[in-house]
Amino acid sequence: MCRSIHTLRPPYTEDVTEEEVRAAALQYVRKVSGFRRPAAHNAEAFDRAVDAVAAATDELLASLVVRGA
Template sequence: MCRSIKTLREPYTPAVTDADVQAAALQYVRKISGFRAPAAHNAAAFDAAVAAVAAATRTLLDDLVVRSR
């Protein structure tokens, strides 16, 4: 997978910003699509995918329960 995507849950990242989530989503979509930047005719699909991945990521992080050892 993409090595530049970092773990965004505690305790690895104490405070996750929307910018962190957006950056991870963008890297994921770039990796999956094979495009660093989409052509104009694919821009809407690319941007929608980034938004969907960011939303799913935020939901996941908000819903995770991290138990102490």
């Protein structure tokens, strides 16, 4: 779906930064919404969505168990 979103789990990436998680969330929200930059009246909803996706990504990565690691 979003070719510019990189895999953020080990062994592909060992130390995931907050910036990487936020960038992936931003790309996802851009793809789903169809907006690269939302209009001013949609900016708050867009930013909340990025925050929610980033939080869900953090939770997912913290919960994954990678075999052989």
